[in-house]
Amino acid sequence: MEHNWFFPPHEGIRLGDLAVALGAELADAAHADRVVRNVSPVSRAKEGDLCYILSRKMRAELETSEATAILCDAALASLVPSHIAVLLSKRPHTAFAIAGAMLHPAAMRPGVTTSDSTGISPAAFVDPAARLEAGVVVEPMAVIGKGAEIGEGTRIGPGVIIGADVRIGRNCTIAAGATLQCALVGNEVIIHPGARIGQDGFGYAPGLKPGMIKIVQIGRVIIQDHVEIGSNTTIDRGTMDDTVIGEGTKIDNQVQVGHNVRIGRHCGIVSGVGIAGSTRIGDGVMIGGASGINGHITIGDGVQIAAMSGVVGDIPPGERYGGIPARPMRDFLRDVAEMALRSSARDKKKGSKDD
Incomplete structure (x- = not known):
């Protein structure tokens, strides 16, 4: 791959220093002064x-790799050619994530769009009644509404709309084209381009004549600290209660979170998931891509739901579910x-008749 000017190499980190930062161990201390500047897949590493x-x-890709160093568990260290330094870690995936953030800090949040990244x-338009702490960056064409409050170190991207009285904490990134209304946002939150936060939820009552009557939606969206919300994800405000996204939860692109949903802490929700209104999701829940979650149900702490599942009822804590309708994984x-056996038997039967 050609040189990537979007995320240029780091000036360099010594492997000895990197090992200390990661809590890893250099298999050969003589490699401590080698320097890494970039992360790469094994197949094209230089x-x-x-x-x-x-x-x-x-194994095969390692044989031709020109990488300076490999992070791995001790059980795999023997696979690494002698010319490549080895950093031993019991959790190499986690260690690599930390190392990547050290080598490419600018890639950890949506990037700055314009050359002037201060003030x-x-x-942009900032209502005179909005309150911004020192160090807030507001990029071109953004709109900050009346009474909005934004904390120090937060960056508002181009074309973002922050509605009246919205509260955003410190060191957040709200990327291009996102909209926030009726929302309270904590610290260190990342909201990617095009996300829609705080619009009214989908609620209607049967009309006296054919048709439906809109139900008022007067709740809020509460997003706790260290949450990340992907591009074009929508999170509806509550009807009369709040929609809540718990601390540390990560939500992928194009996810729909309905009104009054409460998602616990440190959950992972993958692209294409739809969560219907008033669902309760515990802490540490992982939901695979394109799954549908019924409304007014409870999913317990630590549950894992396979991709493309249809969840129609409560799931007890710690369970692994999959399928349509979702059921215990076993x-x-x-x-x-x-x-599969029935299909194979039918094919064999059909084949014998053809003969």
């Missing part, structure tokens, strides 16, 4: 690149195996 491996499937752009896998 001098100065840091890579990681998690399984023996990488309030003259091409039942889902058994059903899949039985269907």
